[in-house]
Amino acid sequence: MSIARPHDLGPAAWERDAPLATCSGYRTGGTARWLASPASVEEFQEVVRFCRDEGVPRLVLGGGTNTLIADGRYDGVIVSTQRWTGIEDLGGGRLKVRAGSSLRGLIGRAVHLGYAGLQGLIGIPGTVGGAIWGNAGGASRAGSSLATEERWISRWVESLTVLDEQGRESSLRGAELPWGYRFSGLGPRIVLEAILALEPGGDAGALKRETRRLYLRKEETQPLRAASAGCVFRNPPGESAGRLIERAGLKGSRIGGALVSERHANFIVNDRGATSTDIEALIERVRRVVRREHGIELEREIIVTGGGRG
Ligand SMILES: Cc1cc2nc3c(=O)[nH]c(=O)nc-3n(C[C@H](O)[C@H](O)[C@H](O)COP(=O)(O)OP(=O)(O)OC[C@H]3O[C@@H](n4cnc5c(N)ncnc54)[C@H](O)[C@@H]3O)c2cc1C
Numbered sequence: 001m002s003i004a005r006p007h008d009l010g011p012a013a014w015e016r017d018a019p020l021a022t023c024s025g026y027r028t029g030g031t032a033r034w035l036a037s038p039a040s041v042e043e044f045q046e047v048v049r050f051c052r053d054e055g056v057p058r059l060v061l062g063g064g065t066n067t068l069i070a071d072g073r074y075d076g077v078i079v080s081t082q083r084w085t086g087i088e089d090l091g092g093g094r095l096k097v098r099a100g101s102s103l104r105g106l107i108g109r110a111v112h113l114g115y116a117g118l119q120g121l122i123g124i125p126g127t128v129g130g131a132i133w134g135n136a137g138g139a140s141r142a143g144s145s146l147a148t149e150e151r152w153i154s155r156w157v158e159s160l161t162v163l164d165e166q167g168r169e170s171s172l173r174g175a176e177l178p179w180g181y182r183f184s185g186l187g188p189r190i191v192l193e194a195i196l197a198l199e200p201g202g203d204a205g206a207l208k209r210e211t212r213r214l215y216l217r218k219e220e221t222q223p224l225r226a227a228s229a230g231c232v233f234r235n236p237p238g239e240s241a242g243r244l245i246e247r248a249g250l251k252g253s254r255i256g257g258a259l260v261s262e263r264h265a266n267f268i269v270n271d272r273g274a275t276s277t278d279i280e281a282l283i284e285r286v287r288r289v290v291r292r293e294h295g296i297e298l299e300r301e302i303i304v305t306g307g308g309r310g
Helices: 041-054 103-112 128-133 204-221 241-247 276-294
Strands: 014-019 031-036 058-061 067-070 073-080 087-091 094-098 157-163 169-173 190-197 258-260 268-270 303-306
Touching: 041 058, 041 073, 041 157, 041 190, 058 128, 067 276, 087 103, 094 103, 103 128, 103 204, 128 190, 241 276, 258 276, 268 276
Parallel strands: 031 073, 058 073, 067 303
Antiparallel strands: 014 031, 087 094, 094 190, 157 169, 157 190, 258 268
């Protein structure tokens, strides 16, 4: 396939034969024919229409912190949202945020304004768009009165502006979407912007202390500083994938530079120059051993994409 460079986009928006390791939480992965980084709605539309018209596959990436990008070459366009950032305070607990803004930055801004609700999502890296697309959520904790759904970002989504596969812009109310565990139902639509409706009138100092406490608690149990894409497997109903993996004796298991974390068995980390192939092989080993030991088929939570996969 020969992709001509689309001339009507700004020169900074397109990079050819781009290495993708810097786009992934794992810091691994091959190259992409094109890496496009739109910085306006019109540029997003151009990229989407270019892909449609040329029949070129595309992949949207926020922070890449839930994604393993395969080794090899992706013969399509990676659409990075990293240049599409900004948060606007609409007052009364409502924040309008562009999809490429970091979730951490959004939480910091909300806390500063005394808007409560997002503190439980602290420690989740990546962008707001990625968090909404995958309905990111804080972990369930014993003794807490919050229901699981209360911990998902979906609880706070008032509305979204999205682009469809034709590049058409539209608005959706949060309540229209079939939210579930790590699921938004957004499919191929690109999230451009979200309005979140939080609880106004909180004490900024108290919210900041609570957020710090929750971060430290997450840090105690998860390898937040290592290169990873978070929990590799979804929790089976009524079970914890991490516990199943730990009970199967897999903590510390290694293939090449990929390691099952000693701190949390549902994390595979890039310990020493891992390749995506190492990580994928270790994911398969974990799945196989858990199936053999517990008779349970683990389902992947992280997204594996890129390379020759489309
Ligand atoms: C240390 C660590 C801890 C983590 N803890 C948690 C946790 O507690 N809870 C949790 O839920 N997750 C957790 N994660 C996983 C991950 O951080 C979240 O899923 C995060 O929300 C992903 O955001 P991202 O921008 O990096 O998404 P990416 O990995 O870039 O993308 C994920 C998916 O979203 C799509 N996407 C991204 N942006 C858009 C957009 N604007 N429009 C449409 N689709 C888009 C991509 O195409 C892809 O399919 C953790 C990860 C790490 C590394």
